[in-house]
Amino acid sequence: MIPFAYKNNRLFCEETDLTAVAGQYGTPAYVYSKAGIVHNFQKIDQAFAAHPHLVCYALKANANPVILKMMAELGAGADVVSGGELALALKAGFPAQRIVYASVGKTDAEIRYAIGSNVLAINIESREELQVTARIAAEMGAVAPIAIRINPDIDIEGHPYLTTGKSANKFGIEMKEARDCYLWAAGQKSIKIAGVHCHVGSMIKKADPYVKMAETLAAFVSDLQAQGIHFEHVDIGGGLGVDYTRVLGEKETPWFMEPEDIAEKVIPVIKQTGCEILFEPGRSIIGPNGLLLSQVLFRKETKGKKFIIVDAAMNDLIRPSLYSAYHTVLPLQKSDAATEQVDVVGAICESGDFLAKDRDLPVMQRGDHLAVMTAGAYGYTLSSNYNERPRAVEVLVDGDSHRIIREREKAAF
Numbered sequence: 001m002i003p004f005a006y007k008n009n010r011l012f013c014e015e016t017d018l019t020a021v022a023g024q025y026g027t028p029a030y031v032y033s034k035a036g037i038v039h040n041f042q043k044i045d046q047a048f049a050a051h052p053h054l055v056c057y058a059l060k061a062n063a064n065p066v067i068l069k070m071m072a073e074l075g076a077g078a079d080v081v082s083g084g085e086l087a088l089a090l091k092a093g094f095p096a097q098r099i100v101y102a103s104v105g106k107t108d109a110e111i112r113y114a115i116g117s118n119v120l121a122i123n124i125e126s127r128e129e130l131q132v133t134a135r136i137a138a139e140m141g142a143v144a145p146i147a148i149r150i151n152p153d154i155d156i157e158g159h160p161y162l163t164t165g166k167s168a169n170k171f172g173i174e175m176k177e178a179r180d181c182y183l184w185a186a187g188q189k190s191i192k193i194a195g196v197h198c199h200v201g202s203m204i205k206k207a208d209p210y211v212k213m214a215e216t217l218a219a220f221v222s223d224l225q226a227q228g229i230h231f232e233h234v235d236i237g238g239g240l241g242v243d244y245t246r247v248l249g250e251k252e253t254p255w256f257m258e259p260e261d262i263a264e265k266v267i268p269v270i271k272q273t274g275c276e277i278l279f280e281p282g283r284s285i286i287g288p289n290g291l292l293l294s295q296v297l298f299r300k301e302t303k304g305k306k307f308i309i310v311d312a313a314m315n316d317l318i319r320p321s322l323y324s325a326y327h328t329v330l331p332l333q334k335s336d337a338a339t340e341q342v343d344v345v346g347a348i349c350e351s352g353d354f355l356a357k358d359r360d361l362p363v364m365q366r367g368d369h370l371a372v373m374t375a376g377a378y379g380y381t382l383s384s385n386y387n388e389r390p391r392a393v394e395v396l397v398d399g400d401s402h403r404i405i406r407e408r409e410k411a412a413f
């Protein structure tokens, strides 16, 4: 299900006319569909129903407190990557025993906070971090629950910035060293082995990397179980890819593959270990259920190039600039006007500040509105105040009602 559709040539989110939303709250504005978020979470959760599991929503995709509270109430766990995200997750109502904490660079204060909060697992990313965690837990008179993040050298064949499971990446510990780390950890009084962790990348488009990862992890765990080490969970990370060209229609599915395609291949493999499965999706839950509303400020033409200059920019949505990411752009009012090829750009003083390049869009004029689709994930969380621009307002749509879930930052003038 995708909650956006044209009705009478006007773009709607659920039963809400987005032109009215833009008029009421101004632009740029992030708009999210409650029904879409709930649907995607439940679809992913149910896909794993045949096996004990926990879907830990990755906060980095979108950490709006109202959305987090919704996810916690749906029974999701949380995947956090900093003390700040851990604090947000706890405040939103995620029970600590449903929170996993990964990061290659935790500070001592963050490690202390995670241990003191009694999280489900601290995902360890280096031998040194394991030793420091054991020491800090001992000093606290506590026991730190850990899962070592394995780097299995699996390629997802995606954007180099979104690939995390190759040896050349900074993430996780290579298999042989990880095995030594577990054997060492098993002898530490201040460490409890909770599970094993892996995340090979984001925007995964095929089930293969998950299957390879599951097989690798199952073999790894079985070997250590034979050494007497007990594991409670196998965490397969997040990464389910979203098709940025599928943006409209209730019958459309936003994913390259259904979550069931992953679950039915992964469950039988992990089942042999007797472990619970943890899955950490972010983008696939929230990405297709959010968009960025913007208004045309000016039109401009240079030799051979037409620009539509809008009031959103790379400080609001950096994905096109940072990863050359494609986001579909749609006018809020569909028309029969002729189309033209344009770049949709923001006001920031960099040529890398664009939202879309060389797109055929209906001719748009100053004051018209457009939507940058599939912007729910890694949109607001990656936004900044670059060029002293205030961050956008965030709005949640629920049927035909809508409300602000984070105020627009105040302009300094």
Ligand code: LLP
Residues within 6 Å of the ligand: 058, 060, 061, 079, 102, 162, 199, 201, 202, 203, 237, 238, 239, 240, 280, 281, 282, 283, 284, 319, 323, 377, 378
């Ligand atoms: N678990 C871990 C350990 C991760 O590092 C990530 C994402 C996830 C789960 C969630 O992955 P997802 O299901 O959302 O793909 N800013 C980039 C994406 C960076 C992803 C970082 N890690 C983008 O805008 O495409």
